Amino acid sequence: MIKIFLFLGILILSSESYAAEQVYFKVAVDNSTYTAFMGGQTGIDNSTLNYLASKMRNQKFKISDVDKAYYDVPHPVSMRFAGRDILQYDLKPRGADRFRQMLMVDSSDNVVHKDVYDPSGKLVYSFTILESEDSSAKPVNADEAEKTDRCFLGFCVTGVRMLKDGTKHIMLSDGINKFSIFRKRIAGEVSVSKRIVYGNYVMRKKSGDDLFTVVGTIPYSAMLTMIENYTKLEE
Numbered sequence: 001m002i003k004i005f006l007f008l009g010i011l012i013l014s015s016e017s018y019a020a021e022q023v024y025f026k027v028a029v030d031n032s033t034y035t036a037f038m039g040g041q042t043g044i045d046n047s048t049l050n051y052l053a054s055k056m057r058n059q060k061f062k063i064s065d066v067d068k069a070y071y072d073v074p075h076p077v078s079m080r081f082a083g084r085d086i087l088q089y090d091l092k093p094r095g096a097d098r099f100r101q102m103l104m105v106d107s108s109d110n111v112v113h114k115d116v117y118d119p120s121g122k123l124v125y126s127f128t129i130l131e132s133e134d135s136s137a138k139p140v141n142a143d144e145a146e147k148t149d150r151c152f153l154g155f156c157v158t159g160v161r162m163l164k165d166g167t168k169h170i171m172l173s174d175g176i177n178k179f180s181i182f183r184k185r186i187a188g189e190v191s192v193s194k195r196i197v198y199g200n201y202v203m204r205k206k207s208g209d210d211l212f213t214v215v216g217t218i219p220y221s222a223m224l225t226m227i228e229n230y231t232k233l234e235e
Contacts (some may be wrong), residue, residue: 026126027199034123061103061111063089065175070094070154079104082112082130091176097153097222098177099124118201119219125199152232153225155179170233172216172226179216181226181233186211194220203227 026036066073072094076087084106091101096119104113112129150157158178159171167184190206203214203223212230214223226233 022130024128024130026123028122028124028196029198031196059111060109061089061105062109066091067154067174070098070174071176076105082128084112086112093119097218097225098174099217099219101176116199116217124196124201124217150233152229153222155226157233172233177217179214179218179223179226181230182213182215183210183230185209 022038024036024038026034029035063073063076070093072092074090076089079086079088081104086104086106089103089105091103093100099119100117102113102115102117103111106112110129113127115126116124118124154174155172155177156174157170158173159169161169163169163182165184167182170181170183172179172181186206186209190204190211192206193202193204195202197215200215200217201220201223203212203220205212205224205227207227207230212227214226218226
């Protein structure tokens, strides 16, 4: 069930994809293991991992999207990378409720390299765009969910949808880090679980009659805060 939620969460969190690009990924498969491969490479045994990793990357970045109330934004470093003029941004959270991200962005606001680190400094996932067969390739937009303007602690609801089994799926973002909350009413007790799955933190916790599963790039403490304040996201 966690893998299903993860699949849906990453599918919605990333709304664009470019099939033409050659992309190198390094992903934390779980709490202790990494895997590295070329996105779109044939012959990879775990096709689900290949698909999920390909959905992790953001293709566009603008510094104006960063809320300086939650991130330190130093001056970018200019460099050449893979034959392109690049600006490197090291976005460090002001608090412990977000992940640090290091991005390399070209003159067209395309992210050509990205590292994501949890609060302990552990690399959660990384990607590098090595080449593009067609630089004019346009993004393919996924179906958009309902848009809202509800925000909590700098994270705003970007979409809400109901799954066929009655699970409610809420998507949130602060412009840099993103996550999904899945809420489903169930009977019985469920133990709290915390794990890293395919480059995302995943937390499952029952509160009252509802089981919450949170998937994304925020630490467990922030996930717990979101669960405890879930009603503020539904107002």
